[in-house]
Amino acid sequence: MASVLALYKRDAGNTKLKEHGSTHVGASADGRASDIFSGAVAVVTGAGSGIGRALVAALAKRKARTIIAIDLDGSAVEHTALIVGQETATSVIAKRLDVTDEDAVRTCVAQAEREFGAIDLWFSNAGVNRGEGIGSTLEWRIALDVNLLAHVYAARCVLPGMERRGAGRFVLTASAAGLLSDIRNAPYTVSKHALVGLAEWLAIGVGEGVKVSCVCPEGVLTGMTKADSKSAGPGINFIEAGEVAERTLVGVEEGQFLVLTHPRTGEYEARRVQDRQSWISSMRKARTRSQGKSCLFAA
Numbered sequence: 001m002a003s004v005l006a007l008y009k010r011d012a013g014n015t016k017l018k019e020h021g022s023t024h025v026g027a028s029a030d031g032r033a034s035d036i037f038s039g040a041v042a043v044v045t046g047a048g049s050g051i052g053r054a055l056v057a058a059l060a061k062r063k064a065r066t067i068i069a070i071d072l073d074g075s076a077v078e079h080t081a082l083i084v085g086q087e088t089a090t091s092v093i094a095k096r097l098d099v100t101d102e103d104a105v106r107t108c109v110a111q112a113e114r115e116f117g118a119i120d121l122w123f124s125n126a127g128v129n130r131g132e133g134i135g136s137t138l139e140w141r142i143a144l145d146v147n148l149l150a151h152v153y154a155a156r157c158v159l160p161g162m163e164r165r166g167a168g169r170f171v172l173t174a175s176a177a178g179l180l181s182d183i184r185n186a187p188y189t190v191s192k193h194a195l196v197g198l199a200e201w202l203a204i205g206v207g208e209g210v211k212v213s214c215v216c217p218e219g220v221l222t223g224m225t226k227a228d229s230k231s232a233g234p235g236i237n238f239i240e241a242g243e244v245a246e247r248t249l250v251g252v253e254e255g256q257f258l259v260l261t262h263p264r265t266g267e268y269e270a271r272r273v274q275d276r277q278s279w280i281s282s283m284r285k286a287r288t289r290s291q292g293k294s295c296l297f298a299a
């Protein structure tokens with residue numbers, strides 16, 4: 001079947017990527033070496049913190065050859081490269097990059113492939129969760145830019161190469177909010193719903209040999225949730241980023257499209273799809289219990 005993805009070709013820029021640690025990859029902590037991760041070139045965005053940093057550590061543990069760790073926050077991602085490089089003796093490249101800048105992403109992909117070889121795994125993980133209620137126009141623009149369009153840019157820049165090679169894993173971090181609803185924040189919820197739709201569209205359209213996975217965690221204890229993990233509402237189950245990274249890699253290795261890091265997400269999604277009316281009634285009850293009359297407008 002012909003791919004639905006257009007091919008994009010541009011010249012790469014010349015900014016040198018910064019390397020931490022040696023090129024020698026040490027033994028994994030659990031002695032396990034997986035075929036798809038061992039010796040692979042992997043890229044992780046949003047790697048300066050939380051789930052992204054944990055993915056870098058988990059990939060290093062599985063003996064990835066080179067990991068390019070990307071984040072908007074240059075010092076945070078250098079810290080990731082430093083600690084993972086120190087702890088695992090894996091080669092980690094720190095790269096400050098804004099994932100909403102498509103030209104910069106394309107340049108980075110070309111440069112990475114020139115210097116380290118084909119990208120085997122791309123974890124499109126950077127995301128933002130700002131504002132509350134129905135949100136301001138600015139909050140909508142930021143949410144759609146980072147949580148949706150940046151993934152479109154990554155797909156355009158990375159998937160044509162994977163398709164030409166007939167191999168690769170493209171992994172998008174969405175959220176359980178993209179399957180269910182985060183009643184606190186419309187821009188986040190809607191941008192993540194759109195991202196799940198994009199991931200599904202890519203998974204259907206992508207060429208032979210390439211696999212797309214969509215990770216949908218519920219609460220994870222990271223920088224994003226630090227402030228509100230206590231006020232998130234009843235029933236939100238927060239787990240550590242390391243656990244999410246481990247479950248993600250297991251799902252990706254098994255070729256799962258939907259990677260659910262919290263077991264009950266699938267159960268809730270099934271309930272929602274089965275009876276949308278009763279799902280909305282029970283969500284409204286939960287919202288009234290935790291937030292009062294309406295959650296559309298912040299106090």
Ligand SMILES: NC(=O)c1ccc[n+]([C@@H]2O[C@H](COP(=O)([O-])OP(=O)(O)OC[C@H]3O[C@@H](n4cnc5c(N)ncnc54)[C@H](O)[C@@H]3O)[C@@H](O)[C@H]2O)c1
Nearest residue numbers: 046048049050051072098099126127175219220222223224
């Ligand atoms: N923490 C949770 O409870 C939770 C739950 C479900 C999904 N997620 C998703 O997981 C992903 C990672 O989130 P996290 O919890 O680790 O949050 P985090 O805030 O700890 O990490 C997000 C990282 O993305 C980076 N980033 C933001 N905008 C960027 C940009 N334009 N370019 C490059 N980097 C950028 C930030 O600097 C930060 O280091 C996000 O997509 C988030 O929506 C998180």
